[in-house]
Each structure stands twice: as structure tokens, then as C-alpha cells.
Amino acid sequence: MKKAIIIGATSGIGKALAALLIENDFQVGITGRRTNLLEEIKSTNPNRYFIKSFDIKEVSQINQHLNDLTLELGGLDLLIISSGTGDLNEKLEFEIEKRTIDTNIIGFTAIADWAFNFFQNQKHGQLVAISSIAGLRGNHLAPSYSASKAYQINYLESLRIKASKSKLPIYITDIRPGFVNTEMAKGDGLFWVSSVEKAANQIFKAIYKNQKVAYVTKRWGVLACIMKSLPSWAIEKM
Numbered sequence: 178m179k180k181a182i183i184i185g186a187t188s189g190i191g192k193a194l195a196a197l198l199i200e201n202d203f204q205v206g207i208t209g210r211r212t213n214l215l216e217e218i219k220s221t222n223p224n225r226y227f228i229k230s231f232d233i234k235e236v237s238q239i240n241q242h243l244n245d246l247t248l249e250l251g252g253l254d255l256l257i258i259s260s261g262t263g264d265l266n267e268k269l270e271f272e273i274e275k276r277t278i279d280t281n282i283i284g285f286t287a288i289a290d291w292a293f294n295f296f297q298n299q300k301h302g303q304l305v306a307i308s309s310i311a312g313l314r315g316n317h318l319a320p321s322y323s324a325s326k327a328y329q330i331n332y333l334e335s336l337r338i339k340a341s342k343s344k345l346p347i348y349i350t351d352i353r354p355g356f357v358n359t360e361m362a363k364g365d366g367l368f369w370v371s372s373v374e375k376a377a378n379q380i381f382k383a384i385y386k387n388q389k390v391a392y393v394t395k396r397w398g399v400l401a402c403i404m405k406s407l408p409s410w411a412i413e414k415m
């Protein structure tokens with residue numbers, strides 16, 4: 178039986194992906210800060226879910242938590258980073274920006290590095306992270322969120338190059354959703370909002386195919402091409 182860890186599986190995309198992995202014969206370690214939600218999910222299939230409650234902002238503890246969870250699972254083939262935070266911050270309140278940076282950049286990096294080193298030592302594995310279409314361009318309403326997602330996109334590309342140079346079967350998958358109907362989808366004027374189930378299904382297929390990059394839902398790939406090619410004056414008018 179294959180083993181996976183999902184960071185940030187108490188709700189939203191991570192929770193839906195965990196259920197899909199269970200359906201597909203995985204044992205799954207799920208994490209998040211809300212212990213009650215982790216316990217609730219575990220109670221639905223106690224033999225297949227393993228839980229570990231921790232805050233990814235507390236980076237000094239991350240290696241220990243991931244080592245312990247992997248030991249409980251009896252190995253690891255796949256690690257998915259679905260944890261994330263992002264708030265609209267028009268007034269540039271630094272506490273909000275810091276929380277986003279600590280979670281989406283510092284915590285993310287500690288987890289990605291642990292996973293890459295683990296997979297390199299065992300000579301195989303797959304690291305998946307849910308970045309965002311928001312990482313393709315700047316955003317005046319949520320600057321730290323879009324910048325942190327740009328960081329994730331670049332960091333994942335760097336790890337993919339590193340994996341390729343190692344010649345080992347280590348796969349790095351960058352999932353870039355548009356809008357998905359979760360607590361994270363904030364603000365007015367949302368469009369093409371996907372259900373969590375549809376998004377999770379498309380993400381699962383991309384993981385299964387070891388895809389390098391996947392836009393979810395697929396039509397966001399078209400918008401991504403347009404966004405990347407827009408001149409800065411057009412972005413400033415948005």
C-alpha cells in the first residue's frame with residue numbers, strides 16, 4: 178500500500194485529496210492545526226488515516242513531526258503541501274503580510290526541503306504543492322499572497338531541476354488552481370469557481386501522471402497564458 182502525507186488536510190482541497198487517496202488504496206498522514214478536525218476525519222477510517230497536529234510556522238519542529246509521521250506510516254511515497262493562507266490586505270498591515278510569508282514561504286520551504294531530502298535518500302518519491310494562478314502576476318489587493326505563490330512556483334521549478342540532475346525518479350508537481358470553493362476563495366468578482374471535488378479529481382489525475390505543472394480547472398491554463406503575456410500597463414489597469 179502506498180503512503181502519503183498531506184500538509185493542510187483539515188479542510189478544503191487537502192481534505193478532499195486525502196479522501197481520494199484513501200479511495201485509491203493509500204495510507205494517508207494528514208496534518209493541520211485544528212486537532213478536532215483531524216480526529217473527525219480519522220474517525221471515518223481509523224486504519225488508513227494517521228494524524229499529526231502542528232503549525233507549519235513553527236519551523237524548528239517540522240523535521241521531527243514529519244519524521245514521526247513517516248515512521249507511523251511505515252514509509253513515504255508522496256508528500257502534498259496544501260497548507261496555505263492569504264488575506265486581502267489593502268492597507269498593507271504588516272502582521273497579515275508576515276503571517277502569509279511565515280506560512281507560504283518559510284513553512285513551505287521547510288516542508289519542501291524535508292521532503293526533497295527524504296526522497297533523495299530513498300531514491301524515489303513525489304512532492305506536490307498547491308501554488309496558485311495568483312503567483313503569475315502581482316496583485317494590489319493581496320501582495321504577499323501573490324508574491325508567496327510566485328516564490329512557490331519558482332522554488333518548485335528549482336527542485337524539479339535538482340531532481341532531474343540527480344537522475345532519480347523524483348517528481349515535483351506544481352498545481353496552480355484558479356478559484357476553488359473553499360474558505361480561501363475570498364473577494365468579490367470570483368469566476369470559474371470550481372467545486373472542491375472537481376478540483377481534487379483533476380489534481381489527483383495530474384499527480385498520477387507525474388505532471389510537472391497543472392492548472393485546475395483546466396481552462397485556467399488558457400487564462401494563465403494570457404496573464405503571463407500581458408504588459409505591465411494592462412495589469413496596472415485591473
Ligand SMILES: NC(=O)c1ccc[n+]([C@@H]2O[C@H](COP(=O)([O-])OP(=O)(O)OC[C@H]3O[C@@H](n4cnc5c(N)ncnc54)[C@H](OP(=O)(O)O)[C@@H]3O)[C@@H](O)[C@H]2O)c1
Pocket residue numbers: 184185186187188189190191208209210211212231232233234258259260261262263280307308309310353354355356357358359360361362
Ligand atoms: N481555494 C482557492 O480558490 C485556491 C486557489 C488557488 C490556490 N489555493 C491554494 O490551495 C491551498 C489549499 O487551500 P484551500 O483552498 O483548500 O483552503 P483551506 O480550506 O483554508 O485549507 C488550508 C489548509 O491549510 C492549513 N493551514 C493553514 N495555515 C497553517 C499553518 N500555519 N500550519 C498548518 N496548517 C495550516 C489549514 O489547516 P488548519 O487551519 O487546521 O491549520 C487547512 O487545512 C492553499 O495553499 C491555497 O493557497 C486555493
